[in-house]
Amino acid sequence: MNKLVVSPSPHDENYTKTSDIMRDVLIALTPALAAATYIFGIRALLLTIVCIAGCIATEYICRRLMKRPNTIGDLSAAVTGMILAFNLPVTLPLPIALLGSFIAIAVVKQLFGGLGQNFANPAITARIVLMVSFPAQMTRWALPFYYNEPSDVMTGPTPLVTRSATYINLLLGKTTGCLGETCAAALMLGGLYLIIRRVISPAAPLSFIGVLAALSAIAGEDPLYQILAGGVMLGAFFMATDYATTPVTTKGKLIFGAGCGIITFVIRNYGSYPEGVSFSILLMNILTPFIEQLTRSRVFGAKEAADR
């Protein structure tokens, strides 16, 4: 007989692993990737693959240099790469995309201790760094189906600037913008999948979108246009729900989402940038530890504040 194994209870486990969760996120992002490839051409796919490869390679090298266990198998680097690519214009030169991948994984994630330890969303922070460093390349918005045109890349302003896109084009993504953010319908489909699979809670996306719509309506903007245009859907469903950088409790998630909605509204209407989703999420990421302190779950039967 073998020696018996002795271990603490429980002796049973749920077989959902971290990599299963990350795989679900990748699956949820796939409709938007398909839409992007259709709208912006094969280069959208290429850019996404480059970002994913860049993130995985950076993660591998970082872990190797730090002599820590290899973690590319948890797929979190792939998720970061895919979301980063979705936040880039399709015309971005590949070296810049690789630099973004490096910033996301090496600087924002691994320098802070790796998965779960980073305080800011890697993809968003990398996007903001690139935006500040390469303002021209990062705002060169290709027109939908530009690849059908024989001449040079045709570019145009985003729908948040023109304010003239139709709802149907915003839903289907036939507008300019970052490659993964334009097709609101595909992103909502992905978000719905994650909610049904209980990978994400609907709290943060709903409060983000709801607050933004409400404030826009009060300010006399078209609320539906405001939530369909720009990066709201991508931000709300895929970045304001990032586990490590947003609060754990439902109350915290609601506050986080509301904060994102307010900041996005303020930047869009009173700031010098036409779009504020990235900044809003990054700023709320920074506030997350404080939100967490204030929104701890109530413990059943606890004597309140007895030990403080």
Place this chain on the structure above:
Amino acid sequence: MKRLRGIKLSHRKNTENCATEDLPLPETVRIPMAMTMGRPCTPLVKTGDYVKVGQKIGDTEEVFAAPVHSGVSGTVRSVSDMRTVSGAVCKMVEIETDGRQEVSEEVKPPVITDKESFIKAVRESGACGLGGAGFPTHMKLSPKENIDTIIINGAECEPYITADYREMIECPDDVIGGIRLLKDMLGIDRAILAIEANKPAAIKNFREMADGDDSIDILKLPSVYPQGAEKVIIYNATGRIVREGELPSAQGVIVINVSTAAFIYRYTRTGMPLVERRLTVDGNAVGEPKNVRAVIGTPLRGILEYCGTDLEHLRKLIGGGPMMGISIPDIDLPVLKTSNALLALDRFDERETSACIRCGRCVRVCPLGLMPCDIDRAYKTRDIKELRKLKVNLCMNCGSCTYICPANRKLAETNQLAKALIPRNK
């Protein structure tokens, strides 16, 4: 009514239709003097003594303890030290059985006239919580506070275990008799027999039996883990919250396991103390999962062999359910008063623990609303102030957090370690 959350586990009640089989008498029994919570007993017999069935072989002056009786007749081989699964050392009486099963003269129905004599009889019976916790039953019956409700816990929320269910199916009269007895002797108006919804036959039967008796409610509870945990079942059955540091009696409630209630009833009829019990034997190394009735002190090896267990490939042995049961290091350890199940597994493929991704699943599943992920962090930095704030002391080690964690972090274990960091007297 609002109910506490829990998790859905796969029930695996493979033995629910297995009628209890009496295990053949073992050649020797090894009866530990510490099987219940509270103080250990002192052996009352010495090597060479002849003991009979039902004879008291261990007791103590302490109130918070339950005496120990022999379930066999035979000769005491030795009185020695043994190490229990919790690591403590206690005395153990080893008896070689003679197969005659001669019943002791001590075994006669107790004379019960009032509450006091009833509680004394319960102590003499050696009764303790048969659901696994092993709290000496008489300790629950004499609280200072006024009790208006007694909850009979038939939840049996852990996977695999059907020992309480078989008690309810095989001895329903003892269960109802026990409920009435406890109610009458303690002067309690209302009894709630709480059963999880995955035992419809028991619920239906008891509803019929208690029909016309307004003082007994048969309550169907959702099958979610940990429904049977004391604080959870009290809240879900009565809406009362047992606060930090309180016993259920502070809220006017007593909770008694269903098999314990039935046992006490039988004891008042026959005078036969707690010397045998039913346990579920299951797990993938067990050839024929069964419910068996075994004399307390029976070596586990005999039970495993009786159920056709593949001892060659046995990797892990669990006393109790898969969620809160204790790993047993040695198959020659004995059946205890608290052994409600024995799970034998031929596999142990634990995956590696990885970093916390702060997904919040542990917070979502904790029935008490604790935040195991934050406790894990605070424990790492030995932040006692923070651990106090996080109320880790309330964790009842139900294991839901570890079970659900995608990174396979040992959160429940960390909670127990964190508890130990906090100085007691504050």
